[in-house]
Amino acid sequence: MSDRKLVLEELRIDLAERLKRFQAHQHREDGALDPDFSEQAVERQNDEVVDGLENEVRAELIKVNRALERIEEGIGDECEKCGAAINPERLKVLPYATFCVACAGATAAPGQGG
Numbered sequence: 513m514s515d516r517k518l519v520l521e522e523l524r525i526d527l528a529e530r531l532k533r534f535q536a537h538q539h540r541e542d543g544a545l546d547p548d549f550s551e552q553a554v555e556r557q558n559d560e561v562v563d564g565l566e567n568e569v570r571a572e573l574i575k576v577n578r579a580l581e582r583i584e585e586g587i588g589d590e591c592e593k594c595g596a597a598i599n600p601e602r603l604k605v606l607p608y609a610t611f612c613v614a615c616a617g618a619t620a621a622p623g624q625g626g
């Protein structure tokens with residue numbers, strides 16, 4: 513088993529744990545908002561922060577799963593878009609990367625692509 517796969521599997525467990533905690537926060541049994549208005553605002557704000565974090569963790573988990581699938585298929589170090597080899601240095605920094613630097617840069621630009 514490659515180091516990268518080990519790193520990704522640990523990351524996946526870690527992310528799944530974090531998701532579980534966010535979900536526990538949002539499905540708390542004491543769901544009623546505090547009757548005091550300022551307290552309500554704080555609670556809502558917290559919920560929004562948690563929502564944002566949850567979405568980030570979920571997105572990262574999807575990337576990790578995808579990278580693991582590609583490793584299983586033996587193409588874990590190939591760019592998903594252009595098929596070029598992904599720089600090993602990049603994979604050390606971003607073990608869940610499935611795009612080469614050029615394609616990742618291209619997809620990160622908003623409103624472009626196709």
Ligand SMILES: [Zn+2]
Pocket residue numbers: 591592593594595596611612613614615616
């Ligand atoms: Zn590429």
